[in-house]
Structures are given as C-alpha cells and as structure tokens.
Amino acid sequence: MRALLKLSNAIDWLNAFVGRYVIWLILGSTVISGVNAVVRKAFNMSSNAYLEVQWYLFAASFLLAAGYTLLNHDHVRIDVVAGRLSKRTQVWIDVFGFTVFLLPLCFAILWFSIPFFLKGYQSGEMSNNAGGLIRWPVFLMMPLGFGLLMLQGVSELIKRIAYLMGLIEDPTSKKVAKTAEEELAEEIVRLAEAKNKIA
Secondary structure (H helix, E strand, C coil): CHHHHHHHHHHHHHHHHHHHHHHHHHHHHHHHHHHHHHHHHHHCCCCHHHHHHHHHHHHHHHHHCHHHHHHCCCCCCCCCCHHHCCHHHHHHHHHHHHHHHHHHHHHHHHHHHHHHHHHHHHHCCECCCCCCCECHHHHHHHHHHHHHHHHHHHHHHHHHHHHHCCCCCCCCCCCCCCCHHHHHHHHHHHHHHHHHHHC
16 A cells, blocks of 8 residues: 555646646736737737637646646535535545546546547648647647546545555645745745845
8 A cells, every 4th residue: 555655646746746837828828818819909910829829728727737626625526415424434435436437537538539639640630710720739638637637536546545544644634735826926025035135
C-alpha cells in the first residue's frame, strides 16, 4: 500500500502542477477576446482564428483542470443523503462512485478520443471557417484532460482505501489554503517591497 500511496502523491503533484499553470489559459482567452472586440469595432476587421483560439484555450483550461478540481474536492456534490451518513459510509460511497462511474467513463472517453485525435492529426484537419485553425491541438485536449482526470480518480481511490485501512487521515477533508487571488496579491506586495528596497 505504501507504493500505491507514493503513486497517489505523484499523481496529486502532477495535477497540482498542471492546475497551477492552466489558469493562464483563461487569461490568454480573455485578452484575445478583448483585443478581438477592440479591433473589430475600431478597425472593422476580424478573423475566425481569433474566435477559434479563444475556445481552444477555454476548452484546454476546462479539460486539463478537471483532475486538479477533483484533487481539491471542488466538483459539485449534492450530499443530501450522504452528508448525514458516517464518514466511513461516505468514503465507501466515494469508492463505489470512482470504481463504477468515474474510472469506466474516463476509460471509455479515452478509448474513443485517442483515435479521434490521431485521425485529426494524421489528416491535418482544418476548421471549415474562413481563416480557421488546424483542429488536432484541440482534439488532443480531450484525451489529455480525461487522462489526468482518470489518474486523479485512481489517486483518490487509493487514498479512500488507505483511509478505510486506517493508514492515512480523512482524504475528503478540504484543506483550507490561500486562493489564487490571495497568492497573487501577496506576490505583488512582495515584488513591490523588493523594488522599494532596491530603490
């Protein structure tokens, strides 16, 4: 079980790493959207490529962050009944859900999306829109995203079983951490203080 817990920690690290940087795709999508709107209104010109790259980036951020969201227990849960049950029963429900629903679903999506991506990559499929982009990069996001989600599902399953065996503390307790906004604000303050010391 120790080896499985090490695997779980490695998967957690991977999804935390991906989640930390995927947020920048949202910023990129927002900036492109704003620039596109200004150029369209001010100069009466635009390109479908701008619109498509926006949804490419948004799709990538949504799919690639799914595992990170599961790691942080931020998916929507409606625990009307389960919330009233004992912690062990709740963990058993999670084990059942991961085993019967999440992991088979991720496997099925990988099964169908990998050939779909490979076909698009080999054919060099392009968007039908004038000025549109090549499609395989966005097709790649589906197997990558569901692959990361499946890995995180395995990690969460390992943690639940380890908890039931009494090897670790409750893996479902949400760790209170600083938000990305709080971390950014602290970094800005730290940089400003460092700049003031230099000056």
